[in-house]
Amino acid sequence: QSVLTQSPSASGTPGQSVTISCSGSRSNIGSNTVSWYQHLPGTAPKLLIYDNNQRPSGIPDRFSGSKSGTSASLAISGLQSEDEADYYCATWDDSLNGHVLFGGGTKLTVL
Amino acid sequence: EAQLVESGGDLVQPGRSLRLSCAASGFNFDDYAMHWVRQVPGKGLEWVAGISWNSVNIAYGDSVKGRFTISRDDAKNSLYLQMNSLRAEDTALYYCAKARITYTSACFDLWGQGTLVTVSS
Numbered sequence: 455q456s457v458l459t460q461s462p463s464a465s466g467t468p469g470q471s472v473t474i475s476c477s478g479s480r481s482n483i484g485s486n487t488v489s490w491y492q493h494l495p496g497t498a499p500k501l502l503i504y505d506n507n508q509r510p511s512g513i514p515d516r517f518s519g520s521k522s523g524t525s526a527s528l529a530i531s532g533l534q535s536e537d538e539a540d541y542y543c544a545t546w547d548d549s550l551n552g553h554v555l556f557g558g559g560t561k562l563t564v565l
Numbered sequence: 566e567a568q569l570v571e572s573g574g575d576l577v578q579p580g581r582s583l584r585l586s587c588a589a590s591g592f593n594f595d596d597y598a599m600h601w602v603r604q605v606p607g608k609g610l611e612w613v614a615g616i617s618w619n620s621v622n623i624a625y626g627d628s629v630k631g632r633f634t635i636s637r638d639d640a641k642n643s644l645y646l647q648m649n650s651l652r653a654e655d656t657a658l659y660y661c662a663k664a665r666i667t668y669t670s671a672c673f674d675l676w677g678q679g680t681l682v683t684v685s686s
Binding site for chain 1: 600602604609610611612615622624625626658660662665669670671672673674676677678679
């Protein structure tokens with residue numbers, strides 16, 4: 455079980471909005487920035503959000519991130535069929551000399 | 566174009582060793598921290614190890630600490646993962662990932678396609 459907690463699944467219909475949450479603690483999300491990744495198994499994960507709410511070039515503004523305290527969220531608006539994928543939050547953890555943590559992942563289904 | 570290409574994945578018996586490589590191109594490799602991330606079939610992403618740009622800072626995930634060693638050769642623009650005492654639970658697709666800026670973050674802006682390691686007798 456991951457230290458960063460994500461709901462295992464989420465779903466929505468095309469055009470709808472969905473939010474994926476990520477819960478951590480003071481030593482990880484509470485002290486460091488959060489990144490979000492989109493992943494189709496067997497392919498390279500794609501960076502969607504970094505520094506809590508920044509989008510790399512090429513990522514549509516349908517994707518947005520936020521952080522409050524020890525939790526973070528990824529919001530996807532205007533759902534499209536190609537958004538169906540696994541989504542992971544990730545952050546640095548300051549404990550035990552420091553290490554990277556990934557959330558357990560959320561499988562997004564576009565109905 | 567920036568690119569990472571992993572190699573070295575194979576079928577190995579439990580207890581044996583394997584060395585993974587990651588060849589970087591299209592960016593100044595020696596300016597960036599690098600990491601290994603894996604995905605066990607049917608499971609989520611798991612961070613394995615990271616190394617800072619100057620190799621001063623190195624860290625490992627709990628499940629591989631003491632068995633795996635991460636290293637880099639900036640002259641060859643290459644990242645390595647030496648895996649010893651392999652276990653069945655190390656079976657996974659191993660990705661090489663480039664840190665966007667700092668070592669102490671989980672922001673990886675470039676990933677390879679992965680190399681498959683299967684540990685089985």
